[in-house]
Amino acid sequence: MQAEGEALEKLVREIKVEIKNEDGLHMRPAMQFVDVASRFSCDIKVSNPQCEANGKSIMQMSMLAATQGSRLTIRAEGADAEEAITALKELVEGEQFRGVSVEDVPEQNN
Amino acid sequence: MEIRKGIGVSPGIAIARSLVIDSEEYRIPRRSIMNSQRKAEMRRVREAFGKAVAELTELEAALDIGESKVGDIFAVHSRFLRDRSLRKKITDLVFSECLTAEYAVSTILREIATHFAQVKDAYISERAADIYDVERRLLRHLLGKKREDVAHLTEEMVVIAHQLSPTQTAGFNKTFVKGVATDVGGRTSHSAIVARSLGIPAVVALEDISEAVGVGDAVIVDGNRGVVIINPDEETVREYEKYLQDFARLEHELDAIRDMPAVTRDGVRVELLGNIEFPDESEVVLAKGGEGIGLYRTEFLYLYNQQEPTEVDHYEAYVKAVQAFSNSSVVIRTMDLGADKYTPSRRYTPEPNPCLGLRSIRLCLQDLAMFKTQLRAILRTSVLGDVKIMFPLITNLEELRHAKMILHDVMEDLDEESIPYKHDIEVGIMIETPSAALTAGTLARDVDFFSIGTNDLIQYTLAVDRSNERVSSLFSAGEPAVLRLIRAVVQDAYRAKIGLHVCGEMASEPEYIMLLLGLGVRTFSLAPPMIPEVKQIIRSVTMTDCNQLTRKILTMNSQRQISNYLRDAARKIIPEVF
Numbered sequence: 001m002q003a004e005g006e007a008l009e010k011l012v013r014e015i016k017v018e019i020k021n022e023d024g025l026h027m028r029p030a031m032q033f034v035d036v037a038s039r040f041s042c043d044i045k046v047s048n049p050q051c052e053a054n055g056k057s058i059m060q061m062s063m064l065a066a067t068q069g070s071r072l073t074i075r076a077e078g079a080d081a082e083e084a085i086t087a088l089k090e091l092v093e094g095e096q097f098r099g100v101s102v103e104d105v106p107e108q109n110n
Numbered sequence: 111m112e113i114r115k116g117i118g119v120s121p122g123i124a125i126a127r128s129l130v131i132d133s134e135e136y137r138i139p140r141r142s143i144m145n146s147q148r149k150a151e152m153r154r155v156r157e158a159f160g161k162a163v164a165e166l167t168e169l170e171a172a173l174d175i176g177e178s179k180v181g182d183i184f185a186v187h188s189r190f191l192r193d194r195s196l197r198k199k200i201t202d203l204v205f206s207e208c209l210t211a212e213y214a215v216s217t218i219l220r221e222i223a224t225h226f227a228q229v230k231d232a233y234i235s236e237r238a239a240d241i242y243d244v245e246r247r248l249l250r251h252l253l254g255k256k257r258e259d260v261a262h263l264t265e266e267m268v269v270i271a272h273q274l275s276p277t278q279t280a281g282f283n284k285t286f287v288k289g290v291a292t293d294v295g296g297r298t299s300h301s302a303i304v305a306r307s308l309g310i311p312a313v314v315a316l317e318d319i320s321e322a323v324g325v326g327d328a329v330i331v332d333g334n335r336g337v338v339i340i341n342p343d344e345e346t347v348r349e350y351e352k353y354l355q356d357f358a359r360l361e362h363e364l365d366a367i368r369d370m371p372a373v374t375r376d377g378v379r380v381e382l383l384g385n386i387e388f389p390d391e392s393e394v395v396l397a398k399g400g401e402g403i404g405l406y407r408t409e410f411l412y413l414y415n416q417q418e419p420t421e422v423d424h425y426e427a428y429v430k431a432v433q434a435f436s437n438s439s440v441v442i443r444t445m446d447l448g449a450d451k452y453t454p455s456r457r458y459t460p461e462p463n464p465c466l467g468l469r470s471i472r473l474c475l476q477d478l479a480m481f482k483t484q485l486r487a488i489l490r491t492s493v494l495g496d497v498k499i500m501f502p503l504i505t506n507l508e509e510l511r512h513a514k515m516i517l518h519d520v521m522e523d524l525d526e527e528s529i530p531y532k533h534d535i536e537v538g539i540m541i542e543t544p545s546a547a548l549t550a551g552t553l554a555r556d557v558d559f560f561s562i563g564t565n566d567l568i569q570y571t572l573a574v575d576r577s578n579e580r581v582s583s584l585f586s587a588g589e590p591a592v593l594r595l596i597r598a599v600v601q602d603a604y605r606a607k608i609g610l611h612v613c614g615e616m617a618s619e620p621e622y623i624m625l626l627l628g629l630g631v632r633t634f635s636l637a638p639p640m641i642p643e644v645k646q647i648i649r650s651v652t653m654t655d656c657n658q659l660t661r662k663i664l665t666m667n668s669q670r671q672i673s674n675y676l677r678d679a680a681r682k683i684i685p686e687v688f
Contacts, residue, residue, distance in 0.1 A: 027186055027237060034189060057195035058186070062237065063225060 011042075013085040014075040017092050030061045036091050042078025044088070055088075111343045114316050116291070117576065118336030119302035121639060122311035123354050124289030125347065128329045129267040130253060130320055131274075141210045141324060152201040154211040158251040163191045165247070186237075190244045210324060212252050219245035253325050268329045272320045274301045284308055289331035291319050291338045296576075305333075306387060309394065309639060313338050315578075364642035368399040372645045376652040380627070382645055383439075383635040385613060389430035394638040399645065402438035403431055404635020405500070405561065405613045408484065409447050418480060424487030432495040439496040441538065441561065441611075441635075442488050444481070444513075446470045446502040465575065470503035475512055485520045492532035500561060504539040504546050510556055538609065542566035547595040554606035561635070562599055564614025568592050587616040588672040593625075593664065600630045611635050620684065621676040623647045628660025650684045 037044045037055040044055030046064060048071060053060035055074065064072075074092070076084040143151055166188040190196060196218070203214040223241035268289040269282075288310055292301045295314035305312030311333030323329060323340050330339040330350055339346060372380040383404030384395030392403060411419040411427055432440050448469030461467035474481035491497050501513045514537065524531055541547050542563035550560065564587055569575065571592055576585035586592075596612075603610040611633040616622045618640035626634070627648070636644060659679050666672050 027240075031185060031189055034193075054195050057193050058189040059193050059196040059199075059222060063222065 010077065011079060011081045012075065012077045013081040014073060015085055015089055016071060016073050017089075018071050019092070027062060030064075031058060032091060033088070034058045034061055036087050037084065039087070040076070040078075040080045040084035042076045042081045042084050044084060045073075045075045045077070047073045047075070111346060112322065112340040114319055114322065114338045114340065116313040116316035116319070116336050116338060117296065117582065118312070118333045119296070119314050120290070120305035120310060120312035121333045121637070122289075122309070123334065123350055123357065124268050124311050124329075124331040125342075125350055125354070126266045126268045126288045126329065128270050128323045128325060128327045130270045130323060130325050140213050142208050143204075143210055145208060148205050148208060151204050151209075151211050154252060155201050155204060155215065156197065158211065158215070158248050159191055159197050161251045162244075162247045163188060165251075166191065186240055187244050187247070190241070191247075212249060212325075215248045215252065216245060219248070268331050270320050270323045270329070271301070274304065282308065289329075289333070291316055291323075291329070291331050293318055293320050306637060315582075361642070364646055367645060367649065368397075368642065370645075370649070372648045374627070374648055374651055374653050374656075376654060378627075378653045379632070380648050381633040382641050382648075383441075383611065383633065384638040384641060385635050386431065386638070389427050391638060392431040392434035395641070396434060398638045398641040400638060400641050402435050402496075403440040403442075404611050404633065406431060406440060406442045408443060408445055412445060412447055419483070421483050421487045421490075424484050425490055428487060428491040428497070429494065432491050432497055436495045439498055439536075441498045441500050442491075443500040443502055443540070444471070444484055444488075445474055447473065465569070471501050471509060471513060472503070475509070475516070478516060481516060482520050482523075485517055486524065489520060489524060489531040489535065490529060492535045493530050497532070498536040498538060498559070500538045500540060500559075502540045502563070503542060503566070504553070505543045506545060506549065507552055507556070510539060510553060514556065536609075540566075540613075541599050542570070542614075544571050544595060547571075547599050550599045550602035551605065554602050554608050557608060559609030559611065560599060560603050561611040561613045562596060564592075564596075564612060564616035567595065567614065568616075571595060586669050586673065587614075587619070587622055588676065589669045590667055590672070593629075593672070596626075597629050597664070604630065609633070618644055620644075620647055621673075621680040624651055624656045624659050624680065624683070625663060625676060627651070627653065628656040628658075628663075647684050655683055 033046075034056055046053050046055045046061065048064065051064060053064040055061065072092075074085065074088055076082075076088075078084075166184055170184050170188065200211075200214045200218050203209060203218060204211060207214075209217075219241055223238040223245070226241060227238040264286070266286050266288045268291065269287055270291050272293045273295060274290070274292060282304065287308065290301050290305045290310065290312040292312075292314045293316055295301050301312055301314055311331045313331055313333055313336050316338055319338060327341050328347075330337075330342050330346070332338070332350075342350070372382045374380070381401055382399070383402045384391070384398070384400035385405040385407070386392060386395060386403055387407045387410055395403060406428070408424070408427070411423055428440075428442060446469075448464050448467065468476065474484075485499070488497060488499055499517065501510065504510050504513070517537065521531065521533070536558035538557050538559035538561055539546070539553065540563045541550060541553075541560050543566070546553060547562075547567065554560070565576075568585060568587055568589070572584060572586075572589055574581050574584045576582045600610060610631065612626055612631050613635035617626065617631075617634040618636035620643070623634075623644060624647075634644060659676075663672055663675060666675065
């Protein structure tokens, strides 16, 4: 029972994207990212080699922007991780980010 | 509980919560809270976020959608304010370090701003400004530091500030501002002037009261003793409440003698006049039983206007007071500002020692256009009542004659324009420098009256700045040197048969009333709220007692001995006042 419940909640999806937008992940895109991420209940973490940010926090996302490299890992963890990643992927591949998926790593915990 | 000593500049007691106001540049002191207060402090953080979000939503709604630049800025701000991890970071700091909401907000947001500012990318580093904006918005809600707050109070408050500007005090809601306490200032600072005109207690020169008091702290402002108590314990509050009740009862009793003359038990008549700062205060003088205006300070005209006051400004301000006292005298003192005082329309060169600098009559004699404007207005009001002119800070005969010469120039101008004025208007001087006191016999020949300004006279005689808390204990009217000067001035005035007032604070201190009577003073000019009490004292004493006390005092050589003796004597003769 417990294992089953955990498995359900710990649904994890992760993508790696390279941001081609010259201006990087600036305030406006960061804002949009946070807005989209906030629609989902799963945890969303965005990281670059230096640090990790909560994808729903403008503070953390803009701190990330401040130290950003062009490669970001977006990791969603929770029941609606699948939908979250789909939506965020669409966003980062759009005009604002011009992100290009580096690799998709679908992953199931255990 | 914390007790701070400053200078009481307006009498009375206020017990209320604090409202700390300051300039836009917030200086948030690191202040610890008790473990038990952490929950409440964290709630304040959350409330501030809530209010700030609501405020922004309102602002955004009011904006045109097309105004994307401004809209973007607000959008960023509101996302920061909705950011739970940011809020949590702040409440965590409050909890783990036991810090105030203000300090935690400031610390965290400045950390983030610094982080941004260090980035080489200009676009990102400029975002630091946004973070500072968010910080200020939150702090405004936490501190209630909005200027409007002073005007829109809904409960009784004590206003705490580093220093109050005219704009800030102009917004005071008299119903709710119950007291004032400031870091800096003296008797002529705005805080003092405004507090006295509102009849609320004020204490100034408290050093860092605006940092020591948190918003919403319980505060007692004791304008009588020049003390502010932060977060008083229950016993102290009880003591003060009792004191307030006694005070109210005494005041009620004093109302009964309002219409009775100030006359000693053995029949010597004394005249009690009021000192005022604003025209409206003449009403207070009347209500308190004052018989005229002994000192009309005119500095407010220069301090409260953006431009230098015009002749009409002066005239209107004086007419009001003159009409209120159509049958008794109104002494208007010409401008007594120093170069240290900022007036909006002019910038003076800072002086290393403003008390000894270009101030008062010296400034007037250098800026004749300004001086003449005021003199013209005073002269024009002289046909409406018993108006008298008084020059402050006269130090020698040349200065006095120079000032009188200017006055005559103005009179000639008025004659030419056929503008009526009282040709024999009385002209007097403040005796507030030792040099004037020592040469009073000479000066008396050129004037109609003297007014002894004890505050400055003591300061210049003893070389003590009483707003400097490190030496203020040396400031005393009971110094033998001061008393000898006063006695000499009174005697010179008698010999020359000219009028004499005492208009400094000494005139309203119960223990000095008997001494001044004994020295021969028959006219006192004091802060209007003090009039009933002083009248009560005068009505309780006999001249025989006063003369005896004065003879004794004049044989003493130490301030301590004199002060103790005066206090004991006053307690014996007028126990009800102490």
